Amino acid sequence: MSAVAFTGTSVMDIDAAKIRGAGSNVHFDKVSVAYGAHVVLHPLTLDIAPGEILAMIGPSGSGKTTALRAVAGFVRPASGRIRIGAADVTDLPPYERGLGMVVQNYALFPHMRVEDNVAFGLRAQGADKALIGERVKEALATVGMATFARRYPRELSGGQQQRVAIARALAVRPRVLLLDEPLSALDAQIRRNMVEEIARLHRSLPGLTILYVTHDQTEALTLADKIAIMRDGRVCSHGPTTELYRRPPNRFTAEFLGRANLLPVTVAEPAGSKGFATARHRDAVLTGAGRDEKAGDRSLLCIRPQHLSLTADSEHTNRIVGTLREVHWQGELTHLVLDVDGTPVRVSATKLPVALPEPGAEVPLFFAPADTSLLPEDAGG
Amino acid sequence: MAEAVALCAPAIRREPGKFWIVPPAALLALLFFYPLALIARQAFLDDSGVANAAEIIRVLHSRFFLNALINTVTISVTATAGCLIVGLVLALILAFVPFPGSGFIARLIDTFIALPTFLVTLAFTFLYGSAGMLNSGLMEAFSLPLPPVDFLYSTWGVVLAEVTVYTPFILRPLLAAFSLVDRGQIEAASVHGARPFRIVRQVILPAAIPALIAGGSLCLLLTVNEFGIVLFIGAKGVITLPLLIYGKAIQESAYQVACVIAVVNIALSLGLFGLYRFAAGRLGV
Numbered sequence: 001m002s003a004v005a006f007t008g009t010s011v012m013d014i015d016a017a018k019i020r021g022a023g024s025n026v027h028f029d030k031v032s033v034a035y036g037a038h039v040v041l042h043p044l045t046l047d048i049a050p051g052e053i054l055a056m057i058g059p060s061g062s063g064k065t066t067a068l069r070a071v072a073g074f075v076r077p078a079s080g081r082i083r084i085g086a087a088d089v090t091d092l093p094p095y096e097r098g099l100g101m102v103v104q105n106y107a108l109f110p111h112m113r114v115e116d117n118v119a120f121g122l123r124a125q126g127a128d129k130a131l132i133g134e135r136v137k138e139a140l141a142t143v144g145m146a147t148f149a150r151r152y153p154r155e156l157s158g159g160q161q162q163r164v165a166i167a168r169a170l171a172v173r174p175r176v177l178l179l180d181e182p183l184s185a186l187d188a189q190i191r192r193n194m195v196e197e198i199a200r201l202h203r204s205l206p207g208l209t210i211l212y213v214t215h216d217q218t219e220a221l222t223l224a225d226k227i228a229i230m231r232d233g234r235v236c237s238h239g240p241t242t243e244l245y246r247r248p249p250n251r252f253t254a255e256f257l258g259r260a261n262l263l264p265v266t267v268a269e270p271a272g273s274k275g276f277a278t279a280r281h282r283d284a285v286l287t288g289a290g291r292d293e294k295a296g297d298r299s300l301l302c303i304r305p306q307h308l309s310l311t312a313d314s315e316h317t318n319r320i321v322g323t324l325r326e327v328h329w330q331g332e333l334t335h336l337v338l339d340v341d342g343t344p345v346r347v348s349a350t351k352l353p354v355a356l357p358e359p360g361a362e363v364p365l366f367f368a369p370a371d372t373s374l375l376p377e378d379a380g381g
Numbered sequence: 382m383a384e385a386v387a388l389c390a391p392a393i394r395r396e397p398g399k400f401w402i403v404p405p406a407a408l409l410a411l412l413f414f415y416p417l418a419l420i421a422r423q424a425f426l427d428d429s430g431v432a433n434a435a436e437i438i439r440v441l442h443s444r445f446f447l448n449a450l451i452n453t454v455t456i457s458v459t460a461t462a463g464c465l466i467v468g469l470v471l472a473l474i475l476a477f478v479p480f481p482g483s484g485f486i487a488r489l490i491d492t493f494i495a496l497p498t499f500l501v502t503l504a505f506t507f508l509y510g511s512a513g514m515l516n517s518g519l520m521e522a523f524s525l526p527l528p529p530v531d532f533l534y535s536t537w538g539v540v541l542a543e544v545t546v547y548t549p550f551i552l553r554p555l556l557a558a559f560s561l562v563d564r565g566q567i568e569a570a571s572v573h574g575a576r577p578f579r580i581v582r583q584v585i586l587p588a589a590i591p592a593l594i595a596g597g598s599l600c601l602l603l604t605v606n607e608f609g610i611v612l613f614i615g616a617k618g619v620i621t622l623p624l625l626i627y628g629k630a631i632q633e634s635a636y637q638v639a640c641v642i643a644v645v646n647i648a649l650s651l652g653l654f655g656l657y658r659f660a661a662g663r664l665g666v
Contacts, residue, residue, distance in 0.1 A: 072572050094571040101572040107565030111587040120583070121573030165569075172573050 023085015024050045024175040024209040026071060031080035033066050041066045042233045043080060048176075048226075053202060053210040055220035055241075057256070058230030067230070068178050068213045073097055084175055095124070100169030104181040106161040108153040114140070114164050115149040121172035139167035142201065159190040166201070179212045183219060195222045217257050221245065229253050247289055247373045254302045254375060261308070261345045263301040263320070264377065267293040277374055282341055286318045288372030299374045305335070305348040307371035316366035320345075324363045327356065338363060417647065423640040433637065440641040449625040449642070453649075456536060456611075456621060457604035460543035464600045465593060467544055468551030472589075473581060475552075476559035477567075487556060493549045499609035502542045509533045534616045542610045547603055551596040558592035559585065591661075598657035606650055622646045 026048040033041040041063040048054040056064040069075040071082055073094035081090045089097050100121075108117050118139050122132045140146045143163040153161055162182060169177055179198075183191045199222060202210065214220055220227050221241060228238040229252070237244060237253040248254035254262060265279035265286065270293055277290025279301060288301055309316050322338030322345050336347040347365065357363050427433040440446055471490070475483050493501075509515050509530055516528035523529075532538055562585055570580045586593075608623040620628070622642055630639035 072568070074568055074571075094568070095574045095576055097572070099572050101569055103565045103569065105563065105565055107563055107569040109566055109570075109584060109587075120570065120575070124570070124573060124575035124579055168569070168573065178572070 027083040029081045031077045034078040051207045052225045055212045055224035055227045057220045062230035063233040064213045064230045098175045100174030101178040102165045102182045104184045106165045118167045135171045139171040143167045176209045261303045265301045267297040287369040290374045298377045305346040308347040309366045312366045315368040318367045424644045449620045453621040460540045460604045461600045463544035464548045464551045468548045472555035498546045499613040502613040547600045554592035554596045558589040562588045594660045602653045
């Protein structure tokens, strides 16, 4: 399965501009969804720019799939409007919204061959035979499934079925592609390959706007231009992927998006024009990217495990000391768990000193101010 | 030598409980196969007990038999088609159109299976009969001298009653099949541009074909053998095979004729049942 890759050589490249021209931005304008008295999506205002991949991530029941289903037209908002391009689609049925969708269980039509599955949307839209043939070929070539056109879905592996589902969605030249946990049913290895291939696919279709719902932070980090983190029916943070990862605005985001060490600190000196604040953790004076903290505020210092080092250098100027509790060797990485004044601190290291300290030993940890950020102690957390 | 013989002797294997087949087989033979065999035997013997094959040929070529056969096939095929259409529409509504109380309605329709078939006919008499509610209302409203609705005492009355009685036999397997249709497929079809009718035609129906075939075959089997409804309606000229057997055996005491027709009826039923089992087996119902 992994040997077959998206070719990215399709004429769909040509259509990227057409998709963009049709208006492929998505705008949620105070969209809320409720089932009776139970509100599952609180008023949501969010923009997805044309050609952007927005990943909505969050735990189960956070409202991310509801938001996607509202765009698809399967859930009617209790309030607010949804616009795709210039058109208000809130009251349109799903078949008039010009979307493509891929879901977790592929949802291929089992009684149709692969080519008929891919042609389904085009036939439904009344496209002529020649165009259907052309588009089916292109879509299958795009996902590397051209040689499987005459097979039935039951004759394909999970990964291949998901490629066909993607081809089916692409064949209709959607304005927006909705991906609802598309890789959840695949095993880890195939999932990793598929993530890379979806990224490659999007590079070949730069005008295609994608709303990608997942609970897998790795998929979101790999694919998304922007991420919206959902919690309890609300967006608790939204922003460019790297920004959100490097400078999480709240504790939930820091902990949900990758692993994070959160050290309680007291702000000593607020961030100035350079954007760096200093804070105290016990006797240690630490520097990290600040926001609008004031001197004396209680705050959390966020450091990712891979940014902690056991050795000092000119960049790693922050220093804390912890007691080594556990060492887990995992081949490429070694995970250390330390106790820093009662706060567990995890370190993911690719290189370790030749003489690794024994558990119970006092170990200094070093990290760079650029890899450190302050975040409010309570908000969102 | 004795050792060699002992080694070559086949081991006697006792299959525990193999004699348990005897009581049910005996019971079946006594209650089912023996009476059937008597009917088949009687078909070849005249009333004085003498073999009479010419009577079989005469009956099979008679106008009354052919009319009854045509009536039986016409009514059962039409009623089955009606059951399939009504059952499909009802099942689609109950399964895919969300409304409060759909489960209750489905269970209510199920209860029809428990009722005797002629009861619906009796109810139809009150509704559509000459002195029924519909005709009385129309006669009163339009000052008509005669009842204007007169379909009940015809083939159509029988078909309507059979459709009413046997639709649940289609509905049940269809609802079971629809509950297994992946909602993701319907949503994918819809989001890619398919309108509801296309979704029903190209996504839902293919998934329901086994249930339709199984339900339809069962319906056909039951309507071929339907007796109570046809008798109760008493439509003029609407004689089916079961009704003809009843008439010949009970009213005319023509037992050989009745048995010849019964053998044809049994063959027809077993043929349909065989088809049903074949379809069900092939489609995994």
